[in-house]
Structure formats: structure tokens, C-alpha cells
Amino acid sequence: MSQTATPRQGRRAAGILPGVATPEGEGIIVHRPFPSYAAREIDPFLLLDRLGPIDIAPGGGGGVPPHPHAGFEVVSYLLQGGLEHRDSAGHHGRLAPGDVQWMTAGAGIIHSEMPTDDLRLRGGTLEAVQLWINLPARDKQLPPRYGDIVAAALPTATSPDGLASVRVIAGEALGARASLPLRTPITYLHWTLSPGAVVHQPLPEGTVALAYVLAGEAHAGSDALPATRDQLVTFEGDRGPVTLRVPADGARTEVLLLAGPPTGEPVARSGPFVMNTMAEIRQVIEKYRAGGLGVIRTTG
Ligand code: MN
Numbered sequence: 001m002s003q004t005a006t007p008r009q010g011r012r013a014a015g016i017l018p019g020v021a022t023p024e025g026e027g028i029i030v031h032r033p034f035p036s037y038a039a040r041e042i043d044p045f046l047l048l049d050r051l052g053p054i055d056i057a058p059g060g061g062g063g064v065p066p067h068p069h070a071g072f073e074v075v076s077y078l079l080q081g082g083l084e085h086r087d088s089a090g091h092h093g094r095l096a097p098g099d100v101q102w103m104t105a106g107a108g109i110i111h112s113e114m115p116t117d118d119l120r121l122r123g124g125t126l127e128a129v130q131l132w133i134n135l136p137a138r139d140k141q142l143p144p145r146y147g148d149i150v151a152a153a154l155p156t157a158t159s160p161d162g163l164a165s166v167r168v169i170a171g172e173a174l175g176a177r178a179s180l181p182l183r184t185p186i187t188y189l190h191w192t193l194s195p196g197a198v199v200h201q202p203l204p205e206g207t208v209a210l211a212y213v214l215a216g217e218a219h220a221g222s223d224a225l226p227a228t229r230d231q232l233v234t235f236e237g238d239r240g241p242v243t244l245r246v247p248a249d250g251a252r253t254e255v256l257l258l259a260g261p262p263t264g265e266p267v268a269r270s271g272p273f274v275m276n277t278m279a280e281i282r283q284v285i286e287k288y289r290a291g292g293l294g295v296i297r298t299t300g
């Protein structure tokens with residue numbers, strides 16, 4: 001039988017959700033640990049996707065053409081290729097590898113997420129991670145917002161033994177700190193771990209924690225649950241650090257470590273719309289059908 005975890009050991013791993021390959025948009029495959037049959041949402045998180053990696057042939061197409069969202073916030077993190085965002089609130093952004101984009105869908109927005117013209121012309125690999133974070137009821141009618149952050153603006157840090165390095169997208173790790181202008185104060189860390197690395201990552205109290213393996217194999221939690229590429233580790237409890245380890249005979253490993261405080265509110269969802277009640281879902285679908293979420297203008 002296991003002993004009671006000490007604070008140093010931190011949160012126990014609760015289980016693994018596999019990233020299920022799922023078609024999305026036009027010619028896109030995402031790996032999606034949730035929502036799935038196993039977990040609809042992990043409050044405050046509504047969805048996690050690894051888009052691709054997909055190879056785009058020179059002159060090829062694919063992407064996610066205009067579609068609506070309402071009731072939550074989105075963070076996209078580009079790993080490879082180039083991604084272009086346009087939305088019905090007039091925002092336009094182009095992401096290069098390592099760049100981060102955030103969007104408050106709020107009361108409703110239409111956007112497109114397409115490979116950049118350059119990527120389509122020359123061909124190449126597209127890979128990104130997208131996270132949806134719920135908005136509490138009081139914020140679901142906020143006007144849409146959008147912004148992006150270039151890779152060079154994200155702080156990085158390396159452990160004293162040189163075996164673990166981190167890019168901080170939101171939160172604090174190894175003394176490096178960043179934040180996203182979201183309504184929910186999330187932690188979003190991209191760890192790169194060499195064989196033998198051990199990370200004890202403190203997290204704010206009252207947060208749900210998740211670890212998604214992008215490459216290699218990590219042993220996660222105080223019980224050292226092994227997780228490989230495209231597996232999401234969930235953790236017990238809402239306090240204490242999370243431990244990530246790579247065995248000395250392991251491989252170079254990349255893990256996204258996420259945390260955030262739950263809304264504790266009922267979730268009603270239908271595809272790209274996430275509200276508190278089905279009546280609110282019907283309202284936003286009606287608004288969308290009536291053209292109330294606007295249109296994307298591509299001039300300028
Ligand atoms: Mn979208």
C-alpha cells in the first residue's frame with residue numbers, strides 16, 4: 001500500500017486520457033484527450049487538442065475555415081509551421097513557431113485558423129496545441145478579445161543541473177514568470193526534460209492540474225505514473241506541487257503542464273458553444289444563425 005504523500009511528493013496521478021485522433025476542419029487531424037467518452041471537461045478546461053503534426057504539400061490546402069465560438073477563452077501555441085487567424089471582431093494574427101495566441105470568445109465570435117500562405121505555397125509541417133478555458137457565467141457575455149505573443153517574449157529558465165528547461169507561457173517556474181490576459185489565471189508551462197531530470201513544480205492552491213506529453217516519456221505525480229506521447233495525465237486533489245521525472249535511461253521528453261481554478265459552474269455545451277444552460281445554448285445558436293456574430297472581413 002502507498003504511504004500518504006508528503007508535500008514534497010505532491011499530487012498523485014489520477015489516470016491517463018489518450019489523445020484520440022479526431023478529424024477537424026478540412027484535412028486536419030487533432031489528438032484530443034478531452035472532450036471524449038472518458039471525460040467531457042476537466043473544469044475549468046473544456047478541450048485540449050494537439051493539431052497535427054500534419055504535412056502540407058507545396059500548393060496544398062487544409063485548415064479550419066470560418067466557424068463560431070462563444071462562452072470561453074482559447075489559447076493556441078504553435079509548435080511547427082505557420083498559422084493565420086482572422087476573426088469577425090477585425091483581429092488578424094500570424095503565428096510563427098513558439099508564438100502564442102489567446103482569444104476571449106465571450107459573447108460570440110467567428111474566426112478562421114488556416115496555414116499561412118507561405119506554408120501552403122512552400123509546403124511543410126503544421127503542429128499546434130489548442131486549449132479551451134471556460135468563462136464563468138458573469139464573463140460569458142464579454143465582448144470578444146484577441147492577442148498574440150511572439151516566442152521571443154516568453155521567458156525561459158533552466159534547472160541548476162541543466163536537465164530541465166521550461167518556457168513559461170503563463171504562471172511561474174524556476175523563477176521565470178509570465179501571464180496571459182485571460183479571465184482565468186492559468187498555469188501553462190512547456191517543459192523539455194533530459195534523461196534523469198526531476199521537476200517539482202509548485203502550483204497555486206485550488207487548481208486542477210494536467211500534464212500532456214508531447215514527446216518521450218514522463219513519470220508523473222508522486223506515484224510516478226508513466227505517460228508517453230499524446231497521453232494526458234490527470235492528478236488527484238487541488239493542492240501541492242506536481243512532480244515530473246524522466247528515468248536516467250529515458251529519452252528527451254517534452255511535457256505541457258497546465259493548471260487552473262475550476263469555475264464550479266454547470267457546463268452546457270454544443271460543439272463550439274459553451275454556456276451554463278441549454279436555454280443559453282439555444283440563444284447563442286439563434287444569434288449565430290441570425291448573423292449576430294458578424295463576418296470575417298479579409299480586406300486590409
Ligand atoms: Mn476555433
